[in-house]
Amino acid sequence: MFKVHTEAPAARFFEDFPVGLQMPTVTKGPMTAGHQVRWAGACDNYASDFHHDAGAAKAAGLPGLLLSGPFMACCMLTEVQRWLGCHARTESFWDRNSGTTMPGDMAHIQATVQRAWVEGGLGKVEIDCRIVNQDDKLTTPGGLIAVLPLRDGGPP
Numbered sequence: 001m002f003k004v005h006t007e008a009p010a011a012r013f014f015e016d017f018p019v020g021l022q023m024p025t026v027t028k029g030p031m032t033a034g035h036q037v038r039w040a041g042a043c044d045n046y047a048s049d050f051h052h053d054a055g056a057a058k059a060a061g062l063p064g065l066l067l068s069g070p071f072m073a074c075c076m077l078t079e080v081q082r083w084l085g086c087h088a089r090t091e092s093f094w095d096r097n098s099g100t101t102m103p104g105d106m107a108h109i110q111a112t113v114q115r116a117w118v119e120g121g122l123g124k125v126e127i128d129c130r131i132v133n134q135d136d137k138l139t140t141p142g143g144l145i146a147v148l149p150l151r152d153g154g155p156p
Contacts, residue, residue, distance in 0.1 A: 012085030014116070014123020014148040021113045023083045028075055029106035029134075031067055039071040069097030072107065072131055072140045079109045080129050080144065088146045091124070095142030099133070106134040114143075123148045 033054075054065045073095040081090060101107060108131065115126040124147055131140035 009082045009084075009086045011087055012148065013087075013151040014118070014125070015151045017084070017113045017116055017125045017148065019113050019116050023080065023109075023111035023129075026079045026109040027106060028109065031101055031103055031105050031107060033065055033103050036065070036067045036071060039074070040068070043070075063100075064102055067101040067103075067105075069095070069140070072097070072101055073142065075107060076109050076129055076131050076140055076142055077144070080111045080127060081146075083111065084125075084127075084146050084148065087149050089148075091145045091147055093142065093144040095129075095140055097139075098141060099137055099139030101131075101133065101139055107139070108132045108134075118150070121150075123150050 057063075057065050076095065077090070077093055081088065109129070110132065111127050111129040113125055114128045117124055124145060127144050127146065129142045129144065130138055132138050
């Protein structure tokens, strides 16, 4: 099941994210067709029947219904942004759908600070993020650059 967060993310600062810091793993799942269907409904993304119709998926030669790559990327980005805190601003984000996620699968969301620097009075961090499944197979690699306020009161 997905935990519904009702509290605001913590207020964190650039100095809280040294190179090598790892986000505590966030686990989602087991994933269900319902997760995919609700996400598709929220963003009006029903173009690919194999994301919500197991029969259509099998007819297309797939092993079954697949959860969409953008849905999984959204799960990953949401958790990394929550970890970075309420003052962080994502400057860029990328992901790649390199493996399948099917109903019953687990999604373990992980992130590590790869680089941290100050540029123009702003703290910036480069984060390597990923989703691995229950078999420790990488399904969604990604990364982002975020801007964070400096603890001494520099611009956010």
